[in-house]
Amino acid sequence: MTGEADFGRDCYRMQDELQEASRKTPGQRARMSEVERLRHSCAHVMATAIARLWPDAQFAAGPPVENGFYYDVDLAHRISPADFEKIEAEMRAVTKANQPFERIVVTRAEALEYARRGRLAALSDRPAPSRFKLDILEGIPDGEPISFFRNGEFIDLCAGPHVMRTGNVGAFKLTHVASAYYKNDEKNPQLQRIYGTAFKNKTEMEAWFTMLEEAKKRDHRKIGAEMGLFAFDPDYTGPGLPLWLPKGGAMIEELEKLARETEFAAGYVRVRTPHIAREKMYLTSGHLPYYAESMFPPMELIEHEDQGARALHDPDDKFDRVLKSLQYEQHSPKEVEELVGKILGASAEAKHADADRYYLKAMNCPHHHRIFAAEPRSYRDLPLRLAEHGCCYRYEQSGELFGLMRVRSLNMNDAHIYCTTEQFAAEFNAVNEMYLKYFKIFGLEKYQMRFSTSAPEGMGKKYVDEPALWKQTEDMVRDVLKNSGINFVEAANEAAFYGPKIDVQVWSAIGREFSIATNQVDFAVPKRFGLVYRDRDNTEKTPLCIHRAPLGTHERFIGFLIEHYAGNFPLWLAPEQVRVLTIGDDAALVDYARGIVNELRANMVRVETDFGADKINGKVQRAEQSRVHTMLVIGPRDMAANAVSVRVHGKGNQGARPRTQAVADILAAIKGRTN
RNA sequence: GCCGAAGUAGCUCAGCGGUAGAGCAACGGUUUCGUAAACCGUGGGUCGCGGGUUCAAUCCCCGCCUUCGGCUCCA
Numbered sequence: 005m006t007g008e009a010d011f012g013r014d015c016y017r018m019q020d021e022l023q024e025a026s027r028k029t030p031g032q033r034a035r036m037s038e039v040e041r042l043r044h045s046c047a048h049v050m051a052t053a054i055a056r057l058w059p060d061a062q063f064a065a066g067p068p069v070e071n072g073f074y075y076d077v078d079l080a081h082r083i084s085p086a087d088f089e090k091i092e093a094e095m096r097a098v099t100k101a102n103q104p105f106e107r108i109v110v111t112r113a114e115a116l117e118y119a120r121r122g123r124l125a126a127l128s129d130r131p132a133p134s135r136f137k138l139d140i141l142e143g144i145p146d147g148e149p150i151s152f153f154r155n156g157e158f159i160d161l162c163a164g165p166h167v168m169r170t171g172n173v174g175a176f177k178l179t180h181v182a183s184a185y186y187k188n189d190e191k192n193p194q195l196q197r198i199y200g201t202a203f204k205n206k207t208e209m210e211a212w213f214t215m216l217e218e219a220k221k222r223d224h225r226k227i228g229a230e231m232g233l234f235a236f237d238p239d240y241t242g243p244g245l246p247l248w249l250p251k252g253g254a255m256i257e258e259l260e261k262l263a264r265e266t267e268f269a270a271g272y273v274r275v276r277t278p279h280i281a282r283e284k285m286y287l288t289s290g291h292l293p294y295y296a297e298s299m300f301p302p303m304e305l306i307e308h309e310d311q312g313a314r315a316l317h318d319p320d321d322k323f324d325r326v327l328k329s330l331q332y333e334q335h336s337p338k339e340v341e342e343l344v345g346k347i348l349g350a351s352a353e354a355k356h357a358d359a360d361r362y363y364l365k366a367m368n369c370p371h372h373h374r375i376f377a378a379e380p381r382s383y384r385d386l387p388l389r390l391a392e393h394g395c396c397y398r399y400e401q402s403g404e405l406f407g408l409m410r411v412r413s414l415n416m417n418d419a420h421i422y423c424t425t426e427q428f429a430a431e432f433n434a435v436n437e438m439y440l441k442y443f444k445i446f447g448l449e450k451y452q453m454r455f456s457t458s459a460p461e462g463m464g465k466k467y468v469d470e471p472a473l474w475k476q477t478e479d480m481v482r483d484v485l486k487n488s489g490i491n492f493v494e495a496a497n498e499a500a501f502y503g504p505k506i507d508v509q510v511w512s513a514i515g516r517e518f519s520i521a522t523n524q525v526d527f528a529v530p531k532r533f534g535l536v537y538r539d540r541d542n543t544e545k546t547p548l549c550i551h552r553a554p555l556g557t558h559e560r561f562i563g564f565l566i567e568h569y570a571g572n573f574p575l576w577l578a579p580e581q582v583r584v585l586t587i588g589d590d591a592a593l594v595d596y597a598r599g600i601v602n603e604l605r606a607n608m609v610r611v612e613t614d615f616g617a618d619k620i621n622g623k624v625q626r627a628e629q630s631r632v633h634t635m636l637v638i639g640p641r642d643m644a645a646n647a648v649s650v651r652v653h654g655k656g657n658q659g660a661r662p663r664t665q666a667v668a669d670i671l672a673a674i675k676g677r678t679n
Numbered sequence: 680g681c682c683g684a685a686g687u688a689g690c691u692c693a694g695c696g697g698u699a700g701a702g703c704a705a706c707g708g709u710u711u712c713g714u715a716a717a718c719c720g721u722g723g724g725u726c727g728c729g730g731g732u733u734c735a736a737u738c739c740c741c742g743c744c745u746u747c748g749g750c751u752c753c754a
Contacts, residue, residue, distance in 0.1 A: 185750065
């Protein structure tokens with residue numbers, strides 16, 4: 005319950021709404037684009053090929069997805085990339101035959117009959133039934149038409165739509181194989197998911213692969229290593245725990261400076277909180293034990309014991325179950341304390357109840373709530389906007405770690421705004437405006453706010469049981485979004501436990517989507533912490549809390565910026581803003597150059613030098629390759645004229661200009677964050 | 680966590696059952712050069728870690744770790 009935003013989540017998100025064929029409505033099917041249709045047909049072509057090679061293959065679902073298609077198959081033979089060529093050759097035979105895709109409407113009884121004979125997603129009858137198809141059939145509601153699609157001997161249960169003939173699939177390629185659980189449920193058998201992509205023709209496919217290559221060159225892991233921004237050291241530091249090298253550190257400082265200035269102007273105050281907190285903090289917030297799996301296990305301070313830290317993961321644990329129940333109920337801090345004391349007392353021996361347990365914080369809000377609680381608050385104090393670049397730790401599953409995009413230590417551009425209901429709209433609107441301001445600075449033209457709301461059926465289960473508050477806050481948020489003309493979509497039944505939220509999706513310069521930040525309304529947790537302010541009428545009231553983090557986390561945001569700019573950062577953000585290159589290493593020349601370096605450094609410009617004996621061509625090339633923003637080339641002619649020659653990364657030689665002007669230009673560009 | 684793939688010098692990569700190689704980078708020297716690579720030389724690797732097979736393993740087998748591609752999770 006936090007608010008803070010699941011920054012670590014779903015970067016590079018694929019749009020997989022299309023994933024499960026059975027989930028699609030007829031309306032969605034009708035809207036399927038030409039290329040989606042073609043890819044879906046290609047999935048059938050691939051299944052045909054696989055059925056020819058391995059007749060006992062059992063197919064599940066084979067939908068088009070963004071950029072391609074897949075088909076899930078259960079097969080004793082493990083398909084590896086080495087098999088792709090063989091499968092593709094068979095697929096080519098199918099497309100060459102140019103079989104028509106024939107739609108056959110059947111009754112449920114007929115469909116079941118085919119499935120029992122193993123005839124679905126197959127070339128002929130088989131000894132074993134088409135068991136996944138049988139299961140899918142059962143999921144099709146009465147009244148919905150049931151159809152097969154047939155190409156050649158291959159018949160598949162399928163609602164379509166398809167292209168006219170197999171020959172319409174002009175170009176395709178199998179890309180990778182992964183595993184997936186049937187219907188995405190880990191209780192179901194694991195299937196082999198074979199991915200491919202398909203296009204109308206070869207030219208389009210080649211363009212796609214060229215674009216992939218380009219995207220690969222922008223990969224933040226690659227550029228980050230090239231530019232010396234960050235490093236991972238799994239053996240010593242640990243997986244998912246980035247080390248920020250000086251150049252990456254410089255970028256972090258710039259982002260924090262931007263946030264400090266922006267937030268200061270918007271009336272925020274900055275606070276500092278520790279990285280750890282006692283167990284009681286997270287019992288009160290409700291994070292434990294529900295969120296425990298995403299937290300590092302606690303450290304226990306125990307006397308006479310040398311047992312290791314324990315995590316609260318055991319489902320049979322009575323202690324855990326009682327705690328879990330606490331989460332869904334409203335208790336005053338005092339009640340929580342009493343209950344916890346009771347529980348801990350009852351299981352003292354087994355649970356090291358006497359131990360002092362400390363957790364690394366996975367979010368900042370509980371600490372900020374305690375800051376709110378640290379002093380008596382009056383309505384005159386509100387809104388109170390507490391900001392902190394807090395460092396949090398989340399135990400992301402090992403398979404989830406991905407470069408800077410999904411890490412275990414994260415620095416959040418966090419703030420919590422405590423306000424009254426009356427102040428809410430204005431505060432929320434101001435937060436949105438801050439987002440837009442940042443988007444402008446970073447040149448983000450495409451963005452979308454995804455407004456997640458509750459659903460009545462989830463009240464008291466998935467969501468805090470406060471229907472009136474839900475409605476009130478959701479209406480407020482919706483009004484603000486509508487009135488401000490912000491681009492948003494509403495997603496029902498996706499809210500956080502304690503309030504509606506807004507996920508901010510942005511698209512980088514090359515069109516890749518990133519979920520960069522989350523904005524959340526919280527009307528539940530302040531209550532759990534007993535936060536109150538004294539209102540005008542001398543009664544105590546609980547404030548609303550807005551969690552917001554427009555710049556997300558440094559990790560995710562810098563990863564995004566690397567891709568967005570392909571490492572060619574604007575001057576203000578560039579890790580190495582200026583490099584001064586001398587033509588030759590004549591002592592007087594170097595002295596002159598050093599004077600300029602010192603002047604820039606005195607103005608907080610990040611300058612490096614290349615005063616060696618190398619040829620100027622070599623120096624320029626190295627500087628260009630390191631993506632230094634501005635190169636100041638200094639030769640005897642420049643020294644004589646008290647000038648410098650300016651060269652800008654990617655833009656070439658800008659010519660000589662007076663030294664004072666060059667310095668002033670650089671300082672102005674940095675200050676204005678203009679380029 | 681699950682399925683699959685990969686791991687050789689700081690980086691990009693070659694190699695192979697018989698004592699490990701290139702380019703770039705680094706370091707030393709020479710070059711004094713006006714905007715994308717001057718020249719010569721030197722150092723550098725327990726071939727991810729552990730075990731097994733073998734006269735001999737970077738190479739074959741097993742286990743582990745990490746990374747990558749997916750899946751799952753996401754209050």
